[in-house]
Amino acid sequence: MPPKKRTRSSAKSNKHTDADAQHGEGSDDVAQLKTGKRKRSAGVKSDVEKNKNDDGRKTSCSHWLMKSEPESRIENGVDVKFGIEDLKVLPDQTGCWDGVRNYQARNFMRDMKVGQQAFFYHSNCKEPGIAGLMKIVKEAYVDHTQFDKKDAHYDPSSKADNPKWSMVDVQFERMTKRFIPLTELKKYHLQHKAKGGPLKDMALFTRARLSVQPLTAEEYDFILSLENEDPI
DNA sequence: GCCAACGTTGGC
DNA sequence: GCCAACGTTGGC
Numbered sequence: 252m253p254p255k256k257r258t259r260s261s262a263k264s265n266k267h268t269d270a271d272a273q274h275g276e277g278s279d280d281v282a283q284l285k286t287g288k289r290k291r292s293a294g295v296k297s298d299v300e301k302n303k304n305d306d307g308r309k310t311s312c313s314h315w316l317m318k319s320e321p322e323s324r325i326e327n328g329v330d331v332k333f334g335i336e337d338l339k340v341l342p343d344q345t346g347c348w349d350g351v352r353n354y355q356a357r358n359f360m361r362d363m364k365v366g367q368q369a370f371f372y373h374s375n376c377k378e379p380g381i382a383g384l385m386k387i388v389k390e391a392y393v394d395h396t397q398f399d400k401k402d403a404h405y406d407p408s409s410k411a412d413n414p415k416w417s418m419v420d421v422q423f424e425r426m427t428k429r430f431i432p433l434t435e436l437k438k439y440h441l442q443h444k445a446k447g448g449p450l451k452d453m454a455l456f457t458r459a460r461l462s463v464q465p466l467t468a469e470e471y472d473f474i475l476s477l478e479n480e481d482p483i
Numbered sequence: 484g485c486c487a488a489c490g491t492t493g494g495c
Numbered sequence: 496g497c498c499a500a501c502g503t504t505g506g507c
Contacts, residue, residue, distance in 0.1 A: 460490075
């Protein structure tokens with residue numbers, strides 16, 4: 252459910268710049284509590300700290316998986332459909348990944364750096380799975396849709412002087428050589444869980460519902476290698 | 484459309 | 496701060 256069809260061209264010229272965004276930080280993660288973790292050293296806003304995501308998983312992940320729905324669905328009166336084909340036809344094949352309303356997912360987006368790669372994952376649809384590749388072309392800044400009453404992901408609890416939600420800009424890179432279905436990833440996940448292998452802890456299976464998730468280099472490479480293999 | 488998983492909210 | 500109720504995600 253992330254992005255909307257919003258065009259990015261505007262994003263680039265948008266008035267909201269990274270500066271504003273700055274990480275809305277104050278918002279500090281209420282969410283984190285959930286996992287009990289709360290690490291984030293108090294106060295340390297900068298996240299340059301990093302290299303460890305909040306679940307402590309591996310170190311600096313530099314690859315990502317981002318979910319979006321390729322089929323029409325109305326939310327708050329608005330169609331949230333945004334598949335990889337929709338990204339591809341935007342000016343510059345670039346769009347903003349708006350609409351993320353989950354703290355963990357948001358925090359992962361705030362960790363993203365320009366140039367990193369992400370899989371475009373189709374969710375909540377007939378054939379869920381990885382459809383293509385994109386790259387991060389603009390780091391986290393304020394998601395303006397949180398203030399827009401007409402938007403599918405309007406958040407009345409977010410205040411302009413302390414925005415809760417961020418987004419990044421992504422650019423279409425290419426379709427995967429073949430669609431990599433969730434079912435296939437799951438088979439590998441189970442297999443790897445039993446006997447070892449790169450997908451044994453893949454977030455897609457260990458963290459249900461997380462719409463923006465990190466991949467280790469091993470996970471990313473393995474999944475990409477499936478492009479050249481026959482489906483199992 | 485169903486429903487399991489799990490995040491969020493709010494009463495206490 | 497706990498936890499039950501509620502809401503959302505997303506596979507099937």
